[in-house]
Amino acid sequence: MATNLRAAAHSALRHVFGYSSFRAGQFAIIEHVTRGGNALVLMPTGGGKSLCYQLPALLRRGTTVVVSPLIALMKDQVDALTQAGVAAAVLNSSLSAEAIRATEAKLLAAELDLLYIAPERLAKPATRALLERSQLALLAIDEAHCVSRWGHDFRPDYLALKDVINRFADVPRIALTATADAATRADIVQQLALEDAYQHVASFDRPNICYNVVDKANAKKQVLHFIQRDHPDGAGIVYCMSRKRTEDMAAYLQARGINAQPYHAGLPAAIRDKHQHQFLQGDLQVMTATIAFGMGIDKPDVRFVAHLDLPKNLEGYYQETGRAGRDGTPASTLLTYGLQDAVSLRRLLAQSTADEAFKRVETQKLEALLGYCESVQCRRQVLLAYFGETLAEPCGNCDTCLNPPKTWDATVAAQMLLSCIYRSGQRFGAGHVIDILLGKATKRVLELNHNSLSTYGIGTDHSDTTWRMLLRNLVATGYITTDADGYGVLKLTAQSAGVLKGKTQILARQVAPARARDKASQQTATRRVRTLEPTAVEPSQEPLWTALKALRTEFARNQQVPPYVIFRDLSLREMMSTVPTSLAEMRSITGVGEVKLERYGQAFLDVLNDHRVAESNTDEPATEQLLPTSHNKKMMMIAADGQHRRVSDLAKDVSNAITTASSTDETVDNIFANPAEDSASDDADVLGDTLNLIYAGCSVQETAEKLGITVKQVQTHCLELIKRGHLTPREATELAMSDLEAIEQVVFSLAETGRVSPKQVYTALEQRYSLYDVRCVYTALEQ
Numbered sequence: 001m002a003t004n005l006r007a008a009a010h011s012a013l014r015h016v017f018g019y020s021s022f023r024a025g026q027f028a029i030i031e032h033v034t035r036g037g038n039a040l041v042l043m044p045t046g047g048g049k050s051l052c053y054q055l056p057a058l059l060r061r062g063t064t065v066v067v068s069p070l071i072a073l074m075k076d077q078v079d080a081l082t083q084a085g086v087a088a089a090v091l092n093s094s095l096s097a098e099a100i101r102a103t104e105a106k107l108l109a110a111e112l113d114l115l116y117i118a119p120e121r122l123a124k125p126a127t128r129a130l131l132e133r134s135q136l137a138l139l140a141i142d143e144a145h146c147v148s149r150w151g152h153d154f155r156p157d158y159l160a161l162k163d164v165i166n167r168f169a170d171v172p173r174i175a176l177t178a179t180a181d182a183a184t185r186a187d188i189v190q191q192l193a194l195e196d197a198y199q200h201v202a203s204f205d206r207p208n209i210c211y212n213v214v215d216k217a218n219a220k221k222q223v224l225h226f227i228q229r230d231h232p233d234g235a236g237i238v239y240c241m242s243r244k245r246t247e248d249m250a251a252y253l254q255a256r257g258i259n260a261q262p263y264h265a266g267l268p269a270a271i272r273d274k275h276q277h278q279f280l281q282g283d284l285q286v287m288t289a290t291i292a293f294g295m296g297i298d299k300p301d302v303r304f305v306a307h308l309d310l311p312k313n314l315e316g317y318y319q320e321t322g323r324a325g326r327d328g329t330p331a332s333t334l335l336t337y338g339l340q341d342a343v344s345l346r347r348l349l350a351q352s353t354a355d356e357a358f359k360r361v362e363t364q365k366l367e368a369l370l371g372y373c374e375s376v377q378c379r380r381q382v383l384l385a386y387f388g389e390t391l392a393e394p395c396g397n398c399d400t401c402l403n404p405p406k407t408w409d410a411t412v413a414a415q416m417l418l419s420c421i422y423r424s425g426q427r428f429g430a431g432h433v434i435d436i437l438l439g440k441a442t443k444r445v446l447e448l449n450h451n452s453l454s455t456y457g458i459g460t461d462h463s464d465t466t467w468r469m470l471l472r473n474l475v476a477t478g479y480i481t482t483d484a485d486g487y488g489v490l491k492l493t494a495q496s497a498g499v500l501k502g503k504t505q506i507l508a509r510q511v512a513p514a515r516a517r518d519k520a521s522q523q524t525a526t527r528r529v530r531t532l533e534p535t536a537v538e539p540s541q542e543p544l545w546t547a548l549k550a551l552r553t554e555f556a557r558n559q560q561v562p563p564y565v566i567f568r569d570l571s572l573r574e575m576m577s578t579v580p581t582s583l584a585e586m587r588s589i590t591g592v593g594e595v596k597l598e599r600y601g602q603a604f605l606d607v608l609n610d611h612r613v614a615e616s617n618t619d620e621p622a623t624e625q626l627l628p629t630s631h632n633k634k635m636m637m638i639a640a641d642g643q644h645r646r647v648s649d650l651a652k653d654v655s656n657a658i659t660t661a662s663s664t665d666e667t668v669d670n671i672f673a674n675p676a677e678d679s680a681s682d683d684a685d686v687l688g689d690t691l692n693l694i695y696a697g698c699s700v701q702e703t704a705e706k707l708g709i710t711v712k713q714v715q716t717h718c719l720e721l722i723k724r725g726h727l728t729p730r731e732a733t734e735l736a737m738s739d740l741e742a743i744e745q746v747v748f749s750l751a752e753t754g755r756v757s758p759k760q761v762y763t764a765l766e767q768r769y770s771l772y773d774v775r776c777v778y779t780a781l782e783q
Contacts, residue, residue, distance in 0.1 A: 005031055005059070007695040012058050013051070016084055018571075018593040020725035023048045024737075025200050029174075033138065034059045038197035039174040040144070040188060044204055045322030046300070049176045050077065053140035056174075057114050058086070062137035063107060066116045069143050069155055072276060074116040076298045079561045081114060085595030088114040091121055107134050119146075123160035128167060136171045139164070141192060144175035145315070148187035150361060158191075165193055179319040181387060183361070204318070204387045208325045209333060211379040211398040213372075216338030220252050223306045226334045227258060227286065234303030235279070238288045239320055241309035241341070249288040249308055260286035280562040282553075291316065300327035300568050306334040310341035313365035314372060314386050327570055337373040342366065364482055367430075371476030374469050376400060376407050376509045382476050410470055410508035411499065413462060414479070417470060418496050420455035421480065424448075426491045433490060434459075434467045470508055479506075541576055544611045548572045551607055555600060566600065567591055579608055588724050690717040691726055699734060715772050722779045729776040735769070743769060743777040 009030055013019050022030075026048055033039050034056040043049045057064035068074045074090045081088035089103045089112055106112050107130065121127050141147070147158040165173065175192050189195055214222055223238055238253075238260075240246045246262040253260035261275040261284055278284035280299055291311075305324040311317040317335070325331025349362055368386060375382050379398035381391045394401050420433050435442050436450050439457025450456060459467060471490075474480045479496045482489065498504035537545045549563070549572065556563040571591035580586040586601045587594075686707070693703040704714045718732040729740055746764050750756040758778045762771050 004696075005034060006697070007692070008059055009034070009055055010695050012055055014726070015594045016058065016086065017051065017054075018084075018589070018591040018596065020588075020590070021728040021731075022051075025202055026051060029198070029200050030055045030059075032198045033172055033174050036172045038172055038194055040185070040192075040194050040197050040199045041174060041176045041202075042180055042185070042200065043176070043178060043202040044206055045178045045319065046206075046326035046328070047178070047202055049142075049178070052176065053138060053174050054081070054086070054114065056138055057140075060137035062135035063110070063112045064114045064138040064140060065122075065131065065136060066114055066140045066142055067119055067122060067158075067161065068116050069119065069146050069158075071118070073142075074118070076280075076562075076565075078114075078116055079565045080298065083561065083565050083596060083599075084593050086114065087112050088116070090116045091127070092116075092118045093121075104130055110135055119155065119157035119160060122164060123157060128164065131168070136168060139168060139171050139173040141173065141175040142177075144177040144188050144192070145180045145184055147175075147191045148180070148184045149358065150181075150183045150187050161192060178322060179315045181315060184315070204384055204389055205380065205391065206322060206325065207380075207395065207397065208328055209321060209331050209397075210402075211321070211333050211335075211383070213335045213337050213379065213399060216336040216341070219308050219336040219338075220249060222336050223249070223308055223334060224253065224256060224258075226306060227253075227304070230332055231304045233285075235282070235284075235299070235301055236286050236304035236306065237302060237320075237323060238286060238306045238308055239311065240288060240290060241344070243290060245308060246288045246290055250286075253286055253288070258286055259284055260288055263287050263289040265290065281556070282563060291320065298326070298564070299323075299562065300564050300570075302326065303331050304333065305331075306336075308336060310335070310337060310345060310373075311369065312345060313362070314369050314383065315365070317369065317372075318383065318387075327568060329569075335373065342370055367472055367482075368476065371472035374509055375473055375476050376405055376507050377477055385476070385478055406510040407507040408510055410473075410506045411502070411504075413459070413467075413470055413508075414474060414499050414506040415502075416455060416459055417467065417474065418479065418492060418500055420453070420459075421490045422492055423453050423455055424450055427489060429489060430468065430471055434464060434471070437467060438464065470506075473508055474506070537576075544576055544608070545572070547607050547611065548575060548604065551603060555603075567596070567604075575604060575608060579612065580605065581609070581612075588726070590725065687717050687721060690714060691721055694718065694721075694727060694731055700732075719772075719775055719779055722776055723782075729773075729780050732776050733773050735773055739769065739773075740777055743774055744781065747778060747781055 006027065009022075009027060013022065025043075029039055029041055029052045033053065039052070041049060041052050043052075053064060053066065066074075066077070068077070071090075071092050071094050074092060075094075078088045078090055087106075089106060091100060091103055095103070103112075103115070107115055117127070141158075141161060146155040147161060148154060173192065173194075175188055175194060175197075177188070180188060185201075189197070212226075216222070227236065238246075238249055240249055243262075243264040243266045246264050250260045250262040261278065263272055263275050267275075275284065275287065279287045282301075288308075302324045305321045307317070307320070311320065321333040324333060345366055346363070349359055349366070352359065354362075372379070372382050372386070378391070378394035378401050380395040384391050396402070416437060417433070420436050421428075424433060424436060432444060432450075435445055436453060436456050437459030439451075439460060441451060445451055445456075462470075471480070474496075475482065478493060479499060481491050481493050499506060552563045552566045552572065555566045559566075568591055571589055574589050575586075578585070578589070580589065583597060583601050583605070586592055586605060587597055592601065686709075689707055690703055693706055698706065700711055700714050700718065704711045707714070718727060721727040722729065722732055729735070730737065733740075735743075743761065743765065746761050747756060750760055750764060758771065758775045761778060762769070762774045765774070
């Protein structure tokens, strides 16, 4: 059954969503949930969370209900699913009464695979009664950090989910979020009764993002310079602390020739919707916004995120910066940091009506953010450490790596601080410890007799501000920890022993005068990013790139969806690099599922063919598979009409077909194949047979025996399937992930010295792996 489910999931992934393989950890989640288990999933923005419930929704009987906090997020998801041929709908306040009744009728008639619903509507008794009359496949709670009061975006309406979970206890549930520290994760588990759930915590690293923090001098000017220097044409978001700041910043950018508009909760809904639509369509370069904007917006080509003001905590900062570079290509962030921002945030927190426990935890989180800003360590290492993850080496893709700050040797001062924490019993917060170091005869110091400690008064060479900055640095880098209850009690970690014994040097950031900070903030740092995906298009390809984007835009405007919902830039780039000449070849492009192939495939082939003919400058006719360019308009009419068999029915047919594989000769690909398409060649048939046997869990040796061919022939088939994007090295070999990564590492190492071949890699690895294994990894990387 395991191989049957895997084959069904692979087929739906390829034929519905147009992807050839799962990302790390995805299939384990999908398998667990499809079989009826509960799950808690933490994946970074753009890491593939949605597929973890969308695929089970296609493979399980009934409708999957997705709880989502924002109307814009729901619309974005439903638009994308509808384009892929999936039956999806929303229930929220943006719909008319007639539209709501129509959606409810579809739900009751079991015509929906996914229903997106706001938590406020889910709390209504009428909605719950409606769900009780429906067949539910799965309950998915998106942006699950909203259920926790320790999360950075707590929504009281999410608390009503407890009653829903109790009422539908037999329905499996999956909670998903991109951002949650340990305390927030524990609260999600408790609130959503996920104590026995399968938990998946992916790496929080986004290596394509370059992180930058600058001391705030003239924040507007600094952000303007950042945009003009690094992203003159790229889309981006500028986050501001207040509504007025968003409007002022938008006007400031507009006056300097940058197409920008504000977005905040105080604007009329029609204006907010208009600005968001312009941004998603690519008609607006910059959105200046409060944190009300952006959650779940799936715009993949946001090239930068800037923070004009300090965010409230690292969770919010991580999620907001994660809206840049969702397509995996280079992106960058800028945070202008000023202590006055911290003072303002502390004042707002002190004036809050929240209880003291909440205030303590939020204060602690603010201190962690300040530690991140003031650290001289690699930004990515500090950020990942906050979420409990270790990055062994500096990333080489942040401001502290690319343009190291001026520092001072704070080792002796750190020893004083650590010793003072230890000698005072590791029972006090920052204020009391610093009072001891500065020799202050406060009432509490005298009452506790701490004026008799050997560390009393030894720190008068440094100011209170310097001690606090050093303390935040040591907390951010793991030498000091604070209590989990938020009281701010400081304790030493095992890591601090190296500092106390003089084996570890501590460097702290020098605080420069304002004028020097302003000058430093204007310096251009050389960007070096860890990505294989180019962002620029070769001049010779500009006409084709422009033509493909224009066609995509026309389709998008006809259907009133963002262009990336039709095809992402990644798909267009792949079309340019591979130049498919038939629908069969177009099928192998990433992001081209069966419905999109039927709706748009021929129109994009026409553009590619026109470009090819223009380049050849001959009068040769186009190939038989291509239609004249005039066919594009007809294709758009077909796409808008959208009369297709539900993709979910096909997916479930696959599941059934595989379960009863012994009684049918149909392959997975045959079920999803276009029935009007001519049968492929004998070679293609054998490739298909190989693919299906590998998907079914057969080894290369077993596949050869079943097909009656040699192992060498099967290996050749597998290499071709990897080249076409249908197989991964993990599926084509019997190697563990650690082995595959070891081979990858050698390929990259040799590639840095010049051209590299599989045989060179094979030799460098001292023949620990077969040449076939090496070729599999090499071929995948080559693609």
